[in-house]
Amino acid sequence: MKLKIDHKSQIPLHIQAEELLRRLIESPEYIDGKLLPNEVELSKILSISRTTLRQSINKLVYDGLLTRKKGVGTKVVESKSLSSKSKNWMSFSQEMSARGIPIKNFELHVSWVLPEKRIASFFGIKEDKKILKLVRLRGRPEGPFVYFESYFHPIVGLTGEEDYKAPLYEMLEKAHGIIAMVSKEEISAQLADEFIAEKLETKIGAPILFRKRFVYDINESPIEYNLGYYKADSFVYTVESRRE
Missing domain, CATH: 3.40.1410.10 (Chorismate lyase-like)
Incomplete structure (x- = not known):
């Protein structure tokens, strides 16, 4: 799957990256809990900074689609483990x-x-x-x-x-x-x-x-x-x- 960011778009880069990653983890290659490429590799593929990429990954972790483990990497959550999160506090x-x-x-x-x-x-x-x-x-x-x-x-x-x-x-x-x-x-x-x-x-x-x-x-x-x-x-x- 080709991942491409439109740097001329008015849509913020981290939002574009988040949408591309959502599509990526829904593909057959990743749907069963496979590790994503590391941040250095992904940021190069998307032509964005690691800081911007991290914002996108953080949102997907929050949504329960990805998990992070130090020394291992970022992994797609297996479909059977997906759960919705409720906000127990608000602004x-x-x-x-x-x-x-x-x-x-x-x-x-x-x-x-x-x-x-x-x-x-x-x-x-x-x-x-x-x-x-x-x-x-x-x-x-x-x-x-x-x-x-x-x-x-x-x-x-x-x-x-x-x-x-x-x-x-x-x-x-x-x-x-x-x-x-x-x-x-x-x-x-x-x-x-x-x-x-x-x-x-x-x-x-x-x-x-x-x-x-x-x-x-x-x-x-x-x-x-x-x-x-x-x-x-x-x-x-x-x-x-x-x-x-």
Whole structure:
């Protein structure tokens, strides 16, 4: 099967490569769990960088079509082992959409900042390396109930010109081929200080649900450090645990 990327096309290279690989692994030659050519060979065949190729492979791993094993390579999942994956966590926009709640952006700001020590430590970068900061004040049409601060690792490749009104993780995948795979969260109760009280249009000392979210990509590399401040009387956080 001939694999050819159209470098003049407006379709991003990693999307083209993903589609070609999907066709490749559906061919009789690979359908029974055969190893793909190594990344160096594949990137030469497609005339793309290994970084771009890796984005495409990561998406197929996420979709359950490929598996990776260090020292062995990338292997096609045998058809009998294919399974669909459900997203057990979503971006705020997706969460609210699923609940049928209309959401309004009251503020949306993008800036480049020097990371605080805790954020630099999480990303594994130096404190003199600027990162993109996204601030959003969101809520129902009648008023805000959550204030977000998101910080992104430079490896994500954000420019600040992206559409930040779109669902965040969908945008990261479509614009940069970054798949948000793992979310680790810390949830605690706080009292609103003057800044948060003003943003959420509540009283100083009012109860606030504080959520830290640490987001990792498919390679378990950190991509986002997120802080969320919710009005306690406007938001309920539900956790479902299922024994298997």
